[in-house]
Amino acid sequence: ETGVTQSPTHLIKTRGQQVTLRCSSQSGHNTVSWYQQALGQGPQFIFQYYREEENGRGNFPPRFSGLQFPNYSSELNVNALELDDSALYLCASSRLAEETQYFGPGTRLLVL
Amino acid sequence: GDSVTQMEGPVTLSEEAFLTINCTYTATGYPSLFWYVQYPGEGLQLLLKATKADDKGSNKGFEATYRKETTSFHLEKGSVQVSDSAVYFCALSVSPAGGTSYGKLTFGQGTILTVHP
Numbered sequence: 001e002t003g004v005t006q007s008p009t010h011l012i013k014t015r016g017q018q019v020t021l022r023c024s025s026q027s028g029h030n031t032v033s034w035y036q037q038a039l040g041q042g043p044q045f046i047f048q049y050y051r052e053e054e055n056g057r058g059n060f061p062p063r064f065s066g067l068q069f070p071n072y073s074s075e076l077n078v079n080a081l082e083l084d085d086s087a088l089y090l091c092a093s094s095r096l097a098e099e100t101q102y103f104g105p106g107t108r109l110l111v112l
Numbered sequence: 113g114d115s116v117t118q119m120e121g122p123v124t125l126s127e128e129a130f131l132t133i134n135c136t137y138t139a140t141g142y143p144s145l146f147w148y149v150q151y152p153g154e155g156l157q158l159l160l161k162a163t164k165a166d167d168k169g170s171n172k173g174f175e176a177t178y179r180k181e182t183t184s185f186h187l188e189k190g191s192v193q194v195s196d197s198a199v200y201f202c203a204l205s206v207s208p209a210g211g212t213s214y215g216k217l218t219f220g221q222g223t224i225l226t227v228h229p
Contacts, residue, residue: 004155006155031215033215033216033217035217040221041221041222042116042201042220043201044219045216045218048215048216055215056215058216090155090156092156092217094215096215099144099146099161099205099215100158100161101158101215101217102158103155103157105155106154106155
């Protein structure tokens, strides 16, 4: 069984740029969630996707957007990057009716 | 809103010492409770979970009991090892009454554990 994978592992951008992060869900899972983990903090929920639609959103502005594809892979897009967007971005997949989420290794984004 | 509070850290122990990391929560609905572990430079791994009151989750010598009366889910291990050094996160997921959780996890701030030989 293949686990959750994310790409790239690290990324450096400058303020104002746009970034796309990618996630491949664990086999058999139909939901994907994205979290932002600032240094020294717990992860914060950004949003979840199910059946290619947003299925819940945390307290993040609209410049954070996402996509889920028919094969259950997903993208997180962030526009107009700000310095405070520097963080570890974690993707997690699960089955809709199950509580447990399985996390990928994360993408570390640095905004200069 | 829902929230999780973990004990202030970091925690430094000698090998074979007893570990307790406190976690309390506030939640609407019916929370499931989790402990995740994060090793340096890695993502989160599920350590254990409990989905209803009085359930005990256990894994790799770690245990936690879901205490509804004290809204707590403290993590314990009888004898820690150097390899247990990591950051530990308590988290909850709330399901609306009788419904299916949409999967949002609310995390505590994390507790850094360092175990010395």
